[in-house]
Amino acid sequence: MDHSTAWPQRLEDVDRSDDALRAWVAERIRRLEADGRRSADTHLVSVDLPPEWDIQLYLKDESTHASGSLxxxxxxxxxxxxxxxxxxxxxxxxxxxxxxxxxxxxxxxxxxxxxxxxxxxxxxxxxxxxxxxxxxxxxxxxxxxxxxxxxxxxxxxxxxxxxxxxxxxxxxRATDWRGNNSIAVSALSQLELEPHPVPRWIVVGAGTGGTSATFGRLLRYRSLRTSLCVADVENSAFFEGWVRQDPHHTTDRGSRIEGIGRPQVEPSFVPGVVDRMIRVPDAASVAAARYLSEHLGRRVGASTGTNLVAAAQLIAQMRERGESGSVLTLLCDPGDRYADTYFDDDWVASQGWELGPWREALERMLPLGRR
Incomplete structure (x- = not known):
């Protein structure tokens, strides 16, 4: 049998293989995988609510990552x-x-x-x-x-x-929502032995939109009854863009809540997987961050406060309807990073924020730690 490569016409053939480059890439991937294996999964924190409500609130604590955040x-x-x-x-x-x-x-x-x-x-x-x-x-x-x-x-x-x-x-597109490094897979697995293992709501903020896309896709892939709520902030384009179904919506100011909110609807935001959006005033986000920090005994960032306000709204409506179940949201990063902003009374006053009314409302709607 003739195994020669004598074709009837010469093929164009360009070889750009680079063994040294492939070895360099393989070593970096090995380091990433090794980092993942060295790291324990982040904790799922159960927040005590009045037991007669039969509603559980959970915080996926992403602040425990090696670099300190989601x-x-x-x-x-x-x-x-x-x-x-x-x-x-x-x-x-x-x-x-x-x-x-x-x-x-x-x-x-x-x-x-x-x-x-x-x-x-x-x-x-x-x-x-x-x-x-x-x-x-x-x-x-x-x-x-x-x-x-x-x-x-x-x-x-x-x-x-x-x-x-x-x-x-x-x-x-970079996040493997079904497996590797997926916050959604991790959180749902951690809920499996809880009283309400399939949450009624999952609440996340939007900075890139990648986290909401990850959760939303997995919920649909698994055919779960869980609804996804995105909490947005002042001066952010995501809420209006979603409501108006306008992917090109923009604002003329930036978000004052670090890590979430954008002046334009970013390409990574996938509106079709979002069931509900709640826009949270900045003063409410900061008041909620302080309120939750006191309950946990450690500071959390204002984006976590945004999540908590939206979760409180959903829980109050569940109670009005006589529903039981669970709500999952994220503790995004530690509040120590914001000692000179969100936790500084003078800086807060300079923003024109009045936190007291929001704090009082949260204490009524979401009495944390009460058994």
């Missing part, structure tokens, strides 16, 4: 996505547009992988977050407003021969 999962997923898609090469810097927590987590992962990292952040980002980015080996590049972050990150990437990681575009 964004640790996203950072690992984005770097893995870039590696397996052949976008990263040795010596290339990675550039990201971030208001803080994502950049902290990405700086942590970049250092683990031996990759230079630059965060493009808006002026006014918490000084503690900047310190955390730099402590993890990252560099900060400051711009005036959130609306120019992505453009500047892309410009820097082109100028320096780097990669713009672009969390706002890639979050939903």
């Amino acid at each position: 964004k640790h999962r996203l950072a690992r997923s984005l770097f893995l996505f870039a590696l397996v898609n052949g976008q990263l090469r040795p010596g290339m810097p990675v550039i990201e547009a971030s208001s803080g927590s994502t950049a902290v987590s990405e700086a942590h992962v970049a250092r683990m992988l031996g990759i230079p990292f630059v965060a493009v952040i808006p002026r006014g980002t918490s000084s503690r977050k900047i310190a955390l980015i730099e402590a993890a080996g990252g560099h900060c590049h400051v711009v005036e407003g959130a609306e120019s972050m992505s453009r500047e990150a892309q410009r820097l990437a082109e100028e320096r021969g780097g990669l713009f990681l672009d969390q706002f575009t890639h979050a939903e």
